[in-house]
Amino acid sequence: MRFVLRLLLSIALALATGFGLSYSALTDGRLFGATQLGAWTTWPDIGSPLPNPYTRAHIAREAALHLGRSEGLQFIAHADSAGEPLDLACSYRLDGRSPVSSFWTLAAVDGDWVNLAAPGSDAALRSSEIARAPDGALRIHVGTALRPGNWLELTGTGPFSLVMTLYDTTALTGFSSADTTMPAITREACR
Amino acid sequence: MIRTLLWLLGGLLLGGLIHLVTILMLPLLAEDTTWTRITQLEARNRVVILPPALPGEPNPFHLDTELSYGLCQVDLADGPAYLSGILPDAFWSVAIYNQAGIVTYSTTNRDGIGQNVELGIFNADQTRLLAQQQIDIAEGLLVVESRDDDLFILVRLAPPHEIMRPRFEQELSKLTCGPRPAA
Numbered sequence: 602m603r604f605v606l607r608l609l610l611s612i613a614l615a616l617a618t619g620f621g622l623s624y625s626a627l628t629d630g631r632l633f634g635a636t637q638l639g640a641w642t643t644w645p646d647i648g649s650p651l652p653n654p655y656t657r658a659h660i661a662r663e664a665a666l667h668l669g670r671s672e673g674l675q676f677i678a679h680a681d682s683a684g685e686p687l688d689l690a691c692s693y694r695l696d697g698r699s700p701v702s703s704f705w706t707l708a709a710v711d712g713d714w715v716n717l718a719a720p721g722s723d724a725a726l727r728s729s730e731i732a733r734a735p736d737g738a739l740r741i742h743v744g745t746a747l748r749p750g751n752w753l754e755l756t757g758t759g760p761f762s763l764v765m766t767l768y769d770t771t772a773l774t775g776f777s778s779a780d781t782t783m784p785a786i787t788r789e790a791c792r
Numbered sequence: 793m794i795r796t797l798l799w800l801l802g803g804l805l806l807g808g809l810i811h812l813v814t815i816l817m818l819p820l821l822a823e824d825t826t827w828t829r830i831t832q833l834e835a836r837n838r839v840v841i842l843p844p845a846l847p848g849e850p851n852p853f854h855l856d857t858e859l860s861y862g863l864c865q866v867d868l869a870d871g872p873a874y875l876s877g878i879l880p881d882a883f884w885s886v887a888i889y890n891q892a893g894i895v896t897y898s899t900t901n902r903d904g905i906g907q908n909v910e911l912g913i914f915n916a917d918q919t920r921l922l923a924q925q926q927i928d929i930a931e932g933l934l935v936v937e938s939r940d941d942d943l944f945i946l947v948r949l950a951p952p953h954e955i956m957r958p959r960f961e962q963e964l965s966k967l968t969c970g971p972r973p974a975a
Contacts, residue, residue: 607799614803619810626815648887650896654815660893661819664826665854666861666946669887669898703883703902704950706858714854716847724847724857729952766856768883768950769900 626655627662634659636773641676641765641783645773648672665714673702673768679760681786689717689758691791692744697784698737699765700772704728708764709743709755717761719745722754739784746790819892826893829853830944835865837873837970839947841961860949860961864969868915868941872927875911875945877967880960883950886911890940897936905934909947909967913938945969 626633634655635644646656648670660667668675680686681693699705708725709717718724726741731751733739742748743763745755755761763786771780829852833840842861845851855861866873875886885900886909899905912933914922919937921927929935947967951960 607796610796611799611803611806614800615806615810618804618807619814622807622811623814623818626811627818648895648898650894652894657892657894658815658818661822661825663854664822664824664829664852664893666826666887666889667854667893667895669885669895671898672885672887672900672948703900706856708857710851714851715849716845716851716857718847718857720847724845727858768885769902 623658627659630655630659638676638781638783640678640680640682640786642678643674643676643773645674648674668766668768671769673766673770674772675764675766676772676783678763678765678786681788683788685788687761687763687786688791689745689755689761692742692746692748692789693763694787694789695739695741695743695763695784696787698739698782699728699784700767700770700780700782702728702767702770702772705765705767705770707741707743707753708766709753709761710764711757711759711761717755717757719754719756726751726753741784742789744789746792825891826853826889827891827942827944830863830865833863833865835863835944837864837866837870839864839965839967839969841965844957856948858950860951860957860964862947862949862961862964862967863944864947864967865944866913866970868913868918868938868943871971872915872918872922873913873943873945873970874933874972875909875913875947875967875969877909878907878963879909879947879949879967880951880956880963881907882952882960884909885948887946887948888913888936888938889944889946890938891942896938896940896943899934908932910934911936911945913943913945915939915941 646652741751743753839862845855887898
């Protein structure tokens with residue numbers, strides 16, 4: 602009887618560890634193929650001709666059209682800089698700088714990658730369209746509530762993610778420390 | 793007690809093995825892949841403009857709403873594939889994907905290509921013939937060697953403003969793609 606209990610316990614532990622670790626590796630991915638810069642996560646190997654096995658599995662799971670390494674890099678944030686999950690009930694502010702790129706776009710999506718822009722507004726913000734501070738820093742407001750300045754107007758309720766896509770970028774190439782600086786995401790008022 | 797701990801240790805080791813097998817087998821066992829989705833678009837040897845990813849609508853390819861996309865599927869078993877044409881003066885890039893959805897080659901027009909897209913894709917045998925000058929190519933053709941025959945090519949084009957999108961997509965659709973027709 603004790604043998605059977607130990608066997609069942611061992612099998613349960615094996616299944617939980619094996620599949621739990623795999624799920625974590627392919628969603629969060631931080632300990633495996635993904636890199637985190639502040640609140641933002643990217644898979645730097647995703648546009649490489651020879652990605653590591655974790656990135657390869659991530660590519661198969663997503664079945665999307667990823668950017669090649671020389672085309673750019675896509676960052677995604679599921680939480681703000683304090684680690685709180687992004688929620689459409691709250692407004693957020695992005696401050697700081699992004700790595701050098703020809704241009705970037707910023708959009709909000711839900712878990713199924715459906716764009717959450719409000720009807721009649723821009724589906725995404727583009728770097729060439731935003732007003733910047735005199736020192737070149739960016740400040741962008743994101744959310745469903747009316748905000749001044751650069752505002753990515755969203756609609757809906759529930760959790761969401763921010764996607765920042767840098768085209769033709771030096772991000773994570775190691776040229777300078779600016780290559781690893783992404784805007785901070787700060788939560789403001791919530792409904 | 794020690795025996796129970798050994799069983800747990802065995803479970804952890806087995807879990808690690810399950811994890812490795814899952815990660816390695818997932819690309820081989822996946823049924824709904826980029827390739828199967830692309831094949832449904834009937835883009836064999838022609839450039840198909842992907843429908844824009846509008847707010848509130850599904851976006852299975854995770855497309856950027858700010859860009860226009862032209863896609864073409866080729867099989868190098870039919871001969872070397874060529875992508876050629878002229879694109880508007882804006883940011884564009886080309887990526888070549890294999891059946892696993894992995895980008896095997898990519899470039900942008902910041903690499904000095906300008907507005908002319910002249911890309912030739914050759915497999916190993918064709919590259920050897922090319923080196924032996926048994927395949928004629930145009931001067932200035934960007935030669936890309938591929939290890940796989942089944943590929944798809946994605947051209948990303950960034951219209952500076954939304955109002956320019958229809959014209960940009962029209963230019964994108966004029967790109968020719970596929971094996972060169974026999975003379």
